[in-house]
Amino acid sequence: MGTREPGEVFGPRLTLFADVLSVGLATAVACLPLVTVPAALSTACAVLRGSGEGRPATAGRYFALLRRRLRAGDLVAGAVALLAALLFAADLALAGAGLPGAPLFAVVAGAMGAAALVVGLGACARPESLADWRAALREAARDSVRDPGGSGLVLLAVATAVLCAWMLVPLAFLAPGPLALALTAVHIRRAGMSKS
Numbered sequence: 001m002g003t004r005e006p007g008e009v010f011g012p013r014l015t016l017f018a019d020v021l022s023v024g025l026a027t028a029v030a031c032l033p034l035v036t037v038p039a040a041l042s043t044a045c046a047v048l049r050g051s052g053e054g055r056p057a058t059a060g061r062y063f064a065l066l067r068r069r070l071r072a073g074d075l076v077a078g079a080v081a082l083l084a085a086l087l088f089a090a091d092l093a094l095a096g097a098g099l100p101g102a103p104l105f106a107v108v109a110g111a112m113g114a115a116a117l118v119v120g121l122g123a124c125a126r127p128e129s130l131a132d133w134r135a136a137l138r139e140a141a142r143d144s145v146r147d148p149g150g151s152g153l154v155l156l157a158v159a160t161a162v163l164c165a166w167m168l169v170p171l172a173f174l175a176p177g178p179l180a181l182a183l184t185a186v187h188i189r190r191a192g193m194s195k196s
Contacts, residue, residue, distance in 0.1 A: 019057035019058065020057070020180075022057075022058060022177070023044050023047055023059060023176075023180065024179075024180065025173055027043070027044040027062070027176035028173040030062075030063075031176065035075050037082075038078050038120070038129070039075075039077070039078060040066065041124040041179075042125075042129040042136075043069065044062065044176060044180035045125045045184045046130055047065060049184050049187075073132075077133045084116060088109065088116075092109060114155060117158065118140075118144050119137060120137075121154055121158070121183055122141075122154060122183070122187070123136040124136075125180075125183035125186065125187040126187060143187075143190050150186045150190050153182070153186050154182070157179055157182035160178075161175040161176075161178065161179045
């Protein structure tokens with residue numbers, strides 16, 4: 001991050017923070033139909049990744065990119081993610097009903113859900129998700145195995161977003177921006193590790 005440019009009121013760090021919040025709010029709006037969640041988060045990661053390459057990270061650029069890329073494959077990915085989330089919630093409800101072996105089942109289901117969440121969010125951060133969800137999921141699964149520290153960072157980012165939204169409900173509309181920034185940072189970290 002450089003110094004302030006002539007006429008710039010705030011430094012570049014505060015500008016990035018404002019951009020992340022505006023992209024987060026745009027992402028929250030785009031996520032409202034629920035089946036658009038993977039495409040919306042993937043687009044947010046692409047916009048934030050572009051800010052490191054000199055492209056503006058604005059809500060207008062976000063919606064323009066989302067409009068160009070939203071296709072049937074994105075809606076299928078969203079429907080699959082929604083069904084998986086509903087199945088996970090049903091499994092946890094069954095475990096809470098007091099069935100035999102429920103504590104062990106809850107632990108196994110929780111671990112499987114966390115792994116699926118890491119892979120799914122990692123796929124959203126990958127550039128391949130803009131065109132091919134299968135390739136993005138394959139690479140994200142490999143990344144999560146090769147880089148357990150990065151997987152832990154993804155889970156920590158999700159926990160932080162959920163905690164912020166739980167503490168102050170209006171923050172839920174801003175949480176997708178910092179979450180997308182964290183996912184993008186973990187992806188860039190992994191790419192840097194693989195080059196060295």
